[in-house]
Amino acid sequence: MRNTLLTLATLGIAVLGLYLLTQAEGSSGLLSAITLIFIWGIAAISLNLINGQLGILSLGHHGFMLIGGYVTALLMLPERERAPFRTRLLSDWARDHLDLDKWLRALGLDYVANSVDLKFVIALFLAGIAAAIVGVIVGAPSLRLKGDYLAIVTFGFGEIIRLLPNAPEVAAFTNGPLGIKGIPGNAGGVWWTFFAFLFVLWFLSRLKFSSYGRAFEGIREDEIAAEAMGVNLAYHKVLAFTISAFFAGVAGGLYASYLQSVDTQTFNFFVTFFLLVAISLGGLGSITGAVLGTAIVVLVRIYGGFLEEAYPAYVGYTGAALLMLGAFAFSAYIRKARRLRPVIETKHYIFGALGLGLLLVAFLFRGEPWMTQTVQFFGMRKILLAVILILIMIYRREGIMGRAEFSWKLVFGPREDIPTEEQRKQDAWLSNPDLNPDLQKEDDDASA
Amino acid sequence: MPLLELRNLYKAFGGLQAISNVSLTVNEGEIVSIIGPNGAGKSTLFNLITGVYRPDRGDILFQGERINGLTPDQVTKKGIARTFQNLRLFTHLTVLENILIPQHHRLKSSWLAAVLRTPTYLKEEEEMRKTALEKLSFFGPRLMSFRLHQPVYVLSYANRRRTEMARAMATDAKLLLLDEPSAGMNPKETKEITQIIRRFRDEGGYTIVLVEHKMNLVGEISDRVVVLDYGEKIAEGDYKDVVNDPKVIEAYLGRREE
Ligand SMILES: Nc1ncnc2c1ncn2[C@@H]1O[C@H](COP(=O)(O)OP(=O)(O)OP(=O)(O)O)[C@@H](O)[C@H]1O
Ligand SMILES: [Mg+2]
Numbered sequence: 001m002r003n004t005l006l007t008l009a010t011l012g013i014a015v016l017g018l019y020l021l022t023q024a025e026g027s028s029g030l031l032s033a034i035t036l037i038f039i040w041g042i043a044a045i046s047l048n049l050i051n052g053q054l055g056i057l058s059l060g061h062h063g064f065m066l067i068g069g070y071v072t073a074l075l076m077l078p079e080r081e082r083a084p085f086r087t088r089l090l091s092d093w094a095r096d097h098l099d100l101d102k103w104l105r106a107l108g109l110d111y112v113a114n115s116v117d118l119k120f121v122i123a124l125f126l127a128g129i130a131a132a133i134v135g136v137i138v139g140a141p142s143l144r145l146k147g148d149y150l151a152i153v154t155f156g157f158g159e160i161i162r163l164l165p166n167a168p169e170v171a172a173f174t175n176g177p178l179g180i181k182g183i184p185g186n187a188g189g190v191w192w193t194f195f196a197f198l199f200v201l202w203f204l205s206r207l208k209f210s211s212y213g214r215a216f217e218g219i220r221e222d223e224i225a226a227e228a229m230g231v232n233l234a235y236h237k238v239l240a241f242t243i244s245a246f247f248a249g250v251a252g253g254l255y256a257s258y259l260q261s262v263d264t265q266t267f268n269f270f271v272t273f274f275l276l277v278a279i280s281l282g283g284l285g286s287i288t289g290a291v292l293g294t295a296i297v298v299l300v301r302i303y304g305g306f307l308e309e310a311y312p313a314y315v316g317y318t319g320a321a322l323l324m325l326g327a328f329a330f331s332a333y334i335r336k337a338r339r340l341r342p343v344i345e346t347k348h349y350i351f352g353a354l355g356l357g358l359l360l361v362a363f364l365f366r367g368e369p370w371m372t373q374t375v376q377f378f379g380m381r382k383i384l385l386a387v388i389l390i391l392i393m394i395y396r397r398e399g400i401m402g403r404a405e406f407s408w409k410l411v412f413g414p415r416e417d418i419p420t421e422e423q424r425k426q427d428a429w430l431s432n433p434d435l436n437p438d439l440q441k442e443d444d445d446a447s448a
Numbered sequence: 449m450p451l452l453e454l455r456n457l458y459k460a461f462g463g464l465q466a467i468s469n470v471s472l473t474v475n476e477g478e479i480v481s482i483i484g485p486n487g488a489g490k491s492t493l494f495n496l497i498t499g500v501y502r503p504d505r506g507d508i509l510f511q512g513e514r515i516n517g518l519t520p521d522q523v524t525k526k527g528i529a530r531t532f533q534n535l536r537l538f539t540h541l542t543v544l545e546n547i548l549i550p551q552h553h554r555l556k557s558s559w560l561a562a563v564l565r566t567p568t569y570l571k572e573e574e575e576m577r578k579t580a581l582e583k584l585s586f587f588g589p590r591l592m593s594f595r596l597h598q599p600v601y602v603l604s605y606a607n608r609r610r611t612e613m614a615r616a617m618a619t620d621a622k623l624l625l626l627d628e629p630s631a632g633m634n635p636k637e638t639k640e641i642t643q644i645i646r647r648f649r650d651e652g653g654y655t656i657v658l659v660e661h662k663m664n665l666v667g668e669i670s671d672r673v674v675v676l677d678y679g680e681k682i683a684e685g686d687y688k689d690v691v692n693d694p695k696v697i698e699a700y701l702g703r704r705e706e
Contacts (some may be wrong), residue, residue, distance in 0.1 A: 069596055210562035210563060215549060225537070228530055229501075231521055416594065
């Protein structure tokens with residue numbers, strides 16, 4: 001009861017906040033960041049179903065998203081964008097028949113066809129279905145292969161799917177390297193993705209906390225034991241792949257609509273890579289973690305732009321020096337927290353001294369020409385993400401959340417896994433012969 | 449009709465004949481112990497029965513039905529459940545979750561019904577929880593309150609063994625195969641587990657086949673003892689007769705030098 005109220009209150013605040021944001025001036029950057037967090041969040045949660053809950057490393061998620069993206073694009077493409085010069089490689093048949101609008105009108109559902117929103121819902125659903133069908137196919141090898149081998153196969157599938165749109169035969173449906181442009185944007189702006197995100201969050205959390213979700217986690221923990229306990233491995237693995245692919249397809253459709261175009265570069269392996277970074281950062285197996293991780297990754301990508309601008313060289317030197325000093329302090333902090341001795345090792349002192357030296361150099365020579373010429377580092381955002389990931393893997397392998405999920409109980413209690421004073425006493429009575437004379441007697445029996 | 453019947457089973461790993469010509473019948477309500485020196489093939493026999501390995505030759509019948517060739521989950525659905533010699537619990541899941549997963553195969557609701565939390569699904573889930581508590585209550589109150597919600601990796605070794613037995617029971621099996629249920633337990637815990645195994649049969653109605661090295665446990669509860677050595681059945685019968693059988697003594701102690 002209390003928890004339901006808290007959830008509703010949080011939702012209310014989120015809706016209100018989002019509403020105020022849409023009304024505010026100059027918030028478009030933030031809004032598009034939020035939109036992206038929702039879209040990538042859906043993809044990350046769905047990837048987490050396979051990688052985190054089922055415990056299978058799958059590297060082909062971008063393939064599922066691509067299928068969803070193309071299906072949505074094709075079905076939603078408005079009449080005027082279907083002009084032959086825009087869709088040169090698309091076959092006439094695909095151009096004329098793969099059109100949701102026409103289908104709906106043929107069925108006499110004109111009022112649905114008149115609403116872009118409703119059409120979008122249907123297109124996303126079909127996109128999910130298409131991706132799910134492919135998910136079954138990609139999931140099938142998971143029945144025979146394990147671990148790294150399976151990861152390679154899923155990667156292969158993902159790449160095949162990514163390259164297919166360029167093949168001449170397939171280009172009749174995908175418009176080849178030109179891609180499809182002019183897809184209507186998310187009609188309701190950020191709201192669209194917000195509600196889609198909430199739905200997926202709801203759906204997949206419900207799945208996780210159901211008997212099926214437990215079966216998935218059983219497979220992750222110990223496949224042999226799960227099978228011995230009656231869990232049908234083939235069925236559950238393919239089921240997880242299918243559901244995951246479905247929502248990946250939905251995310252792909254949302255993203256295509258966000259960009260208002262798709263081509264073969266929209267969904268490359270980096271998509272899966274960023275999703276992997278996000279869920280590893282947040283904690284494999286945790287839906288909360290997947291969302292948190294996605295938020296971090298997206299924010300770094302969007303607001304990390306300043307890292308890649310042109311600066312005078314001394315800014316770069318100062319930055320590097322500060323990073324080194326930061327690493328020095330961080331290592332000391334970690335070693336102190338872990339009660340390691342010495343708190344600061346010699347090599348750390350040297351490292352810190354180098355950082356200090358660099359800072360000094362940057363300060364002293366800041367006027368020199370080699371210090372004032374501008375330099376620019378492209379790819380800094382990716383490097384930053386990689387560094388964050390490395391740090392997480394070294395210092396907190398299980399990610400920010402570990403396998404835990406956010407819940408109101410976790411925050412406000414009651415925690416069922418922590419014994420109350422009474423339970424603790426009872427437990428001691430059960431197991432401690434000093435307190436319980438019955439146990440003492442049994443002890444004598446046993447040794448006799 | 450015997451509950452379980454093994455007919456001339458053979459299993460080789462490469463050149464190693466792990467099981468050769470083993471026949472065995474287990475009747476309903478019996479407690480049968482399988483003993484034998486290390487590497488005798490006891491665990492392999494369990495793996496054959498539960499479908500982890502396929503026998504090279506021979507038949508396995510459960511309630512008169514041939515079950516060799518079935519996958520482990522299908523065998524479990526037929527009504528045979530096992531514990532593992534080296535615990536194989538779902539370590540990061542809670543005790544309760546560990547005992548709910550083996551009941552999953554009986555769930556009738558589809559995954560969509562489970563997500564939508566239909567009334568039927570909720571009722572099934574409720575039943576599963578009840579069954580879980582019922583199975584855990586065999587082991588007294590120690591796993592019942594807060595430990596129910598603790599992940600398995602924080603449990604003591606003896607509690608993990610107990611959880612694994614409760615997990616096997618929760619599959620709704622008729623026949624329990626227990627692979628060294630008392631391994632790693634102290635004398636007091638062993639004594640307790642002996643009584644619990646007997647209660648499995650008397651109160652739970654299970655038929656039990658167990659592999660054990662602790663002879664006092666075996667002697668105390670077995671209706672019948674089967675001795676394996678190098679994959680062959682070398683003796684079968686009453687505990688007292690079996691332990692005095694010269695062939696068995698030889699298997700354990702080696703042949704006396706003449
Ligand atoms: N998968 C396998 N591949 C190859 N050899 C195996 C395999 N499983 C078991 N063996 C061999 O088969 C023989 C019987 O092993 P098994 O585990 O059944 O013995 P056990 O009677 O259970 O012994 P213990 O008392 O030590 O548990 C051993 O020699 C073992 O090395
Ligand atoms: Mg063994």
